[in-house]
Amino acid sequence: MAAARDSGPAEPDDDLDALTWAGDEDRARRGVRTAREERAGRFAAEESDRPDDDDLDDDDEPEPADADADAAAPDRTGGPRDAQHDPGALAAAAAPAGAASRALTIASALVYLALTVGWILAVQLTSGGTDVLSALLWQFGEFLAIAAPPLWFVAVRVLVPPGRLGVRVAWLLLGAGLLLPWPLLPVVLP
Amino acid sequence: MTRARVGALVAALLFAVGYGWILFGAISNLVALPELYRALGIPETTPWALLVAGVALPPVLYAGALLLGRRRATVDRVILLAVGLAAASATAISGVAIAAVLLR
Numbered sequence: 001m002a003a004a005r006d007s008g009p010a011e012p013d014d015d016l017d018a019l020t021w022a023g024d025e026d027r028a029r030r031g032v033r034t035a036r037e038e039r040a041g042r043f044a045a046e047e048s049d050r051p052d053d054d055d056l057d058d059d060d061e062p063e064p065a066d067a068d069a070d071a072a073a074p075d076r077t078g079g080p081r082d083a084q085h086d087p088g089a090l091a092a093a094a095a096p097a098g099a100a101s102r103a104l105t106i107a108s109a110l111v112y113l114a115l116t117v118g119w120i121l122a123v124q125l126t127s128g129g130t131d132v133l134s135a136l137l138w139q140f141g142e143f144l145a146i147a148a149p150p151l152w153f154v155a156v157r158v159l160v161p162p163g164r165l166g167v168r169v170a171w172l173l174l175g176a177g178l179l180l181p182w183p184l185l186p187v188v189l190p
Numbered sequence: 191m192t193r194a195r196v197g198a199l200v201a202a203l204l205f206a207v208g209y210g211w212i213l214f215g216a217i218s219n220l221v222a223l224p225e226l227y228r229a230l231g232i233p234e235t236t237p238w239a240l241l242v243a244g245v246a247l248p249p250v251l252y253a254g255a256l257l258l259g260r261r262r263a264t265v266d267r268v269i270l271l272a273v274g275l276a277a278a279s280a281t282a283i284s285g286v287a288i289a290a291v292l293l294r
Contacts, residue, residue: 141279148276155273182284185291
């Protein structure tokens, strides 16, 4: 800093002197980014890459590998990466995906809640086991059947990364089909 | 053998008992139900597809849980095995209910 002050005429603003470096103006004119600008751009990109914070999203879930790879990948085209460093553009692109993910979570949670309630009602209509042991095991089976929809939902939420929306939908649809409370069929049928 | 591998193996063996019990019930149904229907004079209504699916599903779900749990933490493997066991139990009860509806 002292060198910068000694080498040129008096600085226009001494307060800003601590934040600048001799030659910054020349570098800016040549289009060279300072390390601080690089850091700021990277931070903005990382901030906008994060999923929206809401109560239904798991904050401790890992980021999808492809998103990290994309952010860390060098620009092979040699072109400017300003669009990726623009928080506004990234937020605009991420908004529909976040909204879709939230809508999927709410819809699937409602479906799986309905399945759980269905199984609670369904096990009232079933009975099994002629002796104590088999009756006990049958009741444990009923408990497992009631627990199956919430377990399936939580497993999909925990084990499928949030970025892989299609995979989540596929597993949730498979679970909903497999875990239909069929013992309610006589009640539903006329 | 690492502690994680031992934990995964113990979990797989413990859950195998549960899956095995459901499979045993399904095999019992596959053997006994056709006999019962024949004795009742309605052998043509034997729900073969349900009986075969009931036998096939527990091992399929168990194998699926083990396959999906590969290269995962022990906790994840336990979650997958528990989900598979719960799903096997739900489908077994569903099979009994559907068979009863088909008899009406």
